[in-house]
Amino acid sequence: MRTRRAAGLVATVVALMLLAAACGGDDGGGGQAGGTSFPEGSTMARLQQAGKVRVGTKFDQPLFGQKNLEGNLEGFDVEIAKIIAGELGIQPSGIEWVESVSANREPFIQQDKVDFVVATYTINDKRKQVVDFAGPYYVAGQDIMVKKGNPLGITGPDDLAGKKVCSVTGSTPAENIRTNYPQAKLTEFDVYSKCAEALKNDQVEAVTTDNVILLGLINQDQEAFELVGKKFTEEPYGIGVKKGDTQFRNFINDVLEKTYQDGRWQQAWDATAGKVATEEATPPTVDRY
Numbered sequence: 001m002r003t004r005r006a007a008g009l010v011a012t013v014v015a016l017m018l019l020a021a022a023c024g025g026d027d028g029g030g031g032q033a034g035g036t037s038f039p040e041g042s043t044m045a046r047l048q049q050a051g052k053v054r055v056g057t058k059f060d061q062p063l064f065g066q067k068n069l070e071g072n073l074e075g076f077d078v079e080i081a082k083i084i085a086g087e088l089g090i091q092p093s094g095i096e097w098v099e100s101v102s103a104n105r106e107p108f109i110q111q112d113k114v115d116f117v118v119a120t121y122t123i124n125d126k127r128k129q130v131v132d133f134a135g136p137y138y139v140a141g142q143d144i145m146v147k148k149g150n151p152l153g154i155t156g157p158d159d160l161a162g163k164k165v166c167s168v169t170g171s172t173p174a175e176n177i178r179t180n181y182p183q184a185k186l187t188e189f190d191v192y193s194k195c196a197e198a199l200k201n202d203q204v205e206a207v208t209t210d211n212v213i214l215l216g217l218i219n220q221d222q223e224a225f226e227l228v229g230k231k232f233t234e235e236p237y238g239i240g241v242k243k244g245d246t247q248f249r250n251f252i253n254d255v256l257e258k259t260y261q262d263g264r265w266q267q268a269w270d271a272t273a274g275k276v277a278t279e280e281a282t283p284p285t286v287d288r289y
C-alpha cells in the first residue's frame, strides 16, 4: 500500500516536471530553445519568442549564398545561418532571407533591416567602427580570376597595372586594389556575378575578390575561367551584428565554437564550398575582441 502510494507520488512529480518543461517553466520571461534559457530582454529571447529571424546574405555567390532554380538559398553562409537560427529555436522556414550585397551590409545592420549578416563578410577595424562581428568562421584570401588559359599571363596583383580589373563596390578587395595597386583600372559592380559576365565578354581582363568566391564562379563556368591561385590577403569571415550587442555576439560565438567541436561546421563546409575548395579547411579560432 505504502509502496503504491509512493509510486503514485513519484509519477505525479514526474508528470508535473514534464508539464513545467513543456510550458517553458519559469525562465524569468526570457525565451527557451532546445532547453536553453535566454536572458530577459536579450536579442536571443526576442528572436526565439518571435520564431522568426531576418538574415542578410548573398543571393548570387555559388557555394556561399546562391538562389537555386527552386528559389531556395544554398551555400556555406546559408548553412551557418540555419545553424544559428536553429540554436535560437527557429526553423529554416522562420528565416527571412534578405539579399545583402557587399555595400549594404553595414547599413542593413545599422538600420535594423536584418538581425544578422552572414555574407562572405570580412572582419576588419573599419567595419568594426559601425557593426560588431562574431567569428571568424572561415578565413579566405584575395585572389584573381582570369580567362581560361590566362592569355595575359597574370600571376599576381602587380600584373594588374594598366589592366581592367573588376570587383564589387563596398568590398575589401576593391578597396585593396584602389589603395595598394592604383595602376590597375578598377571597374566596380554591385555583385560578383556581373564581374564574371564582364570577364566573359572581354569588357575586363580580370576579376578580383576572395579565392573561394572566385572558385564558386569558376565551378559554374569551368570552360570560361581559371584562378591565378595565389592569395595575397587574409579575409576572416565574420557574422555581422548590431554594434554593442555583445550578448548576441557572444551567443553566436558560443554557437560557432560548438559547431567546430561537434562536426556541424565540417558537415556544412563539406556539403557546400568544401566540394570545390582546393585547400583543406579547418575551423579558425573565434576572436572575442
Ligand code: GLU
Pocket (backbone or CB within 6 Å): 102, 119, 120, 121, 122, 168, 170, 171, 172, 173, 209, 210, 213, 235
Ligand atoms: N570578404 C570581402 C568583403 O567582405 C569580399 C567578399 C564580399 O564582397 O562579400 O568585402
